[in-house]
Amino acid sequence: xxxxxxxxxxxxxxxxxxxxxxxxxxxxxxxxxxxxxxxxxxxxxxxxxxxxxxxxxxxxxxxxxxxxxxxxxxxxxxxxxxxxxxxxxxxxxxxxxxxxxxxxxxxxxxxxxxxxxxxxxxxxxxxxxxxxxxxxxxxxxxxxxxxxxxxxxxxxxxxxxxxxxxxxxxxxxxxxxxxxxxxxxxxxxxxxxxxxxxxxxxxxxxxxxxxxxxxxxxxxxxxxxxxxxxxxxxxxxxxxxxxxxxxxxxxxxxxxxxxxxxxxxxxxxxxxxxxxxxxxxxxxxxxxxxxxxxxxxxxxxxxxxxxxxxxxxxxxxxxxxxxxxxxxxxxxxxxxxxxxxxxxxxxxxxxx
Numbered sequence: 107x108x109x110x111x112x113x114x115x116x117x118x119x120x121x122x123x124x125x126x127x128x129x130x131x132x133x134x135x136x137x138x139x140x141x142x143x144x145x146x147x148x149x150x151x152x153x154x155x156x157x158x159x160x161x162x163x164x165x166x167x168x169x170x171x172x173x174x175x176x177x178x179x180x181x182x183x184x185x186x187x188x189x190x191x192x193x194x195x196x197x198x199x200x201x202x203x204x205x206x207x208x209x210x211x212x213x214x215x216x217x218x219x220x221x222x223x224x225x226x227x228x229x230x231x232x233x234x235x236x237x238x239x240x241x242x243x244x245x246x247x248x249x250x251x252x253x254x255x256x257x258x259x260x261x262x263x264x265x266x267x268x269x270x271x272x273x274x275x276x277x278x279x280x281x282x283x284x285x286x287x288x289x290x291x292x293x294x295x296x297x298x299x300x301x302x303x304x305x306x307x308x309x310x311x312x313x314x315x316x317x318x319x320x321x322x323x324x325x326x327x328x329x330x331x332x333x334x335x336x337x338x339x340x341x342x343x344x345x346x347x348x349x350x351x352x353x354x355x356x357x358x359x360x361x362x363x364x365x366x367x368x369x370x371x372x373x374x375x376x377x378x379x380x381x382x383x384x385x386x387x388x389x390x391x392x393x394x395x396x397x398x399x400x401x402x403x404x405x406x407x408x409x410x411x412x413x414x415x416x417x418x419x420x421x422x423x424x425x426x427x428x429x430x431x432x433x434x435x436x437x438x439x440x441x442x443x444x445x446x447x448x449x450x451x452x453x454x455x456x457x458x
Contacts, residue, residue: 278422
């Protein structure tokens with residue numbers, strides 16, 4: 107970050123109007139200094155060298171070179187925190203997930219309706235995410251490795267009936283969740299996941315995870331059964347809770363106020379897991395800003411669950427895992443590439 111403690115931001119967008127709107131909106135924050143704007147990836151490349159921005163805002167869809175190709179070139183050579191500005195369209199959602207895979211820290215969605223009000227909310231969100239991005243760790247992209255083969259998970263699925271794994275994540279979480287799930291084989295315990303993400307994007311994210319991993323991954327619908335080999339992802343803009351009827355776990359998907367500033371909230375999920383599953387649960391807190399889920403994870407541990415959190419070195423933002431660990435909800439901190447194995451080790455310790 108710059109010496110005067112202002113966050114130096116470079117805006118990259120092919121629209122002059124959007125560049126001006128973003129520059130004016132960001133300049134309203136005394137802690138942000140818009141040091142330059144670029145209309146395409148080639149201009150941006152030169153300005154990154156001359157201006158050394160702390161954070162880049164990048165339009166998802168641009169001429170000449172789109173955001174994905176730009177990130178694939180930028181991140182291995184000069185890892186820099188990037189916040190994408192995305193469209194709510196299906197294509198925009200798809201490209202946004204490609205950008206997160208290629209190294210973007212986070213994204214904001216352009217308003218789809220009520221543009222005047224939506225623009226104010228978007229700028230507030232963008233300023234917040236730029237501040238989070240400015241303290242994020244993107245150094246791992248210097249030597250990005252691919253996900254290795256999956257963990258050996260066991261012989262049959264029946265033994266996991268009545269158990270559940272609850273995962274929470276925020277900033278940087280899409281890649282962290284992908285890495286954990288892709289390391290788990292098809293014979294895995296039931297998994298429920300909350301990733302802070304807006305409506306629409308979670309469906310696309312679940313579809314992508316379903317294609318990339320050996321697990322069945324779907325965006326949760328109210329009443330969905332939680333079962334071995336399946337991952338249920340909380341839908342954007344809705345809370346997800348675990349409920350137990352007899353020997354069966356199902357999810358309750360509902361509306362309601364934000365909790366800890368989020369909907370879906372990790373807190374809501376983990377508190378429900380503490381009540382419904384008790385000691386027959388494993389909690390996992392992945393990278394993210396803030397403390398959402400820390401109290402829920404502590405409730406899980408008090409109920410007898412075994413919990414872990416991602417370590418600082420492998421986190422994009424060591425916020426949620428740190429708070430969960432500091433408050434006693436997580437037993438230990440684990441590198442991202444060891445989390446899948448640690449989950450299965452915990453089950454093996456239970457004789458499963």
